[in-house]
Amino acid sequence: METxxxxxxxxxxxxxxxxxxxxxxxxxxxxxxxxxxxxxxNALYWKHLQIIADFLGEDKDELHEILxxxxxxxxxxxxxxxxxxxxxxxxxxxxxxxxEYMNKVEALALELGLTLPQPSYxxxx
Numbered sequence: 470m471e472t473x474x475x476x477x478x479x480x481x482x483x484x485x486x487x488x489x490x491x492x493x494x495x496x497x498x499x500x501x502x503x504x505x506x507x508x509x510x511n512a513l514y515w516k517h518l519q520i521i522a523d524f525l526g527e528d529k530d531e532l533h534e535i536l537x538x539x540x541x542x543x544x545x546x547x548x549x550x551x552x553x554x555x556x557x558x559x560x561x562x563x564x565x566x567x568x569e570y571m572n573k574v575e576a577l578a579l580e581l582g583l584t585l586p587q588p589s590y591x592x593x594x
Contacts, residue, residue: 506567540573
């Protein structure tokens with residue numbers, strides 16, 4: 470199985486060549502998806518969460534759950550006669566949606582009087 474992350478025209482061309490080179494007579498599946506959040510995005514998020522959690526005297530993992538419920542869509546499901554809320558997982562967000570979520574977390578930090586370090590502070594792009 471080959472995976473192509475289309476970052477430029479050369480990679481796009483190589484992807485198309487790989488598809489054209491596939492033998493006839495077989496069935497193939499090609500998926501085109503947006504990339505999920507990046508590793509630097511995720512690392513920055515957890516560093517920011519730690520700063521906010523320390524300021525509030527909260528556990529960062531619990532704060533993660535609280536903020537995800539606050540800022541991300543929640544679905545309700547009927548389970549054995551009751552209703553359960555299921556939040557969107559941050560790990561399932563694409564880069565754009567994760568950036569929007571992080572902007573909401575940063576806005577909350579500003580409301581608390583906190584200025585969070587920018588990605589360059591940690592050496593992230």
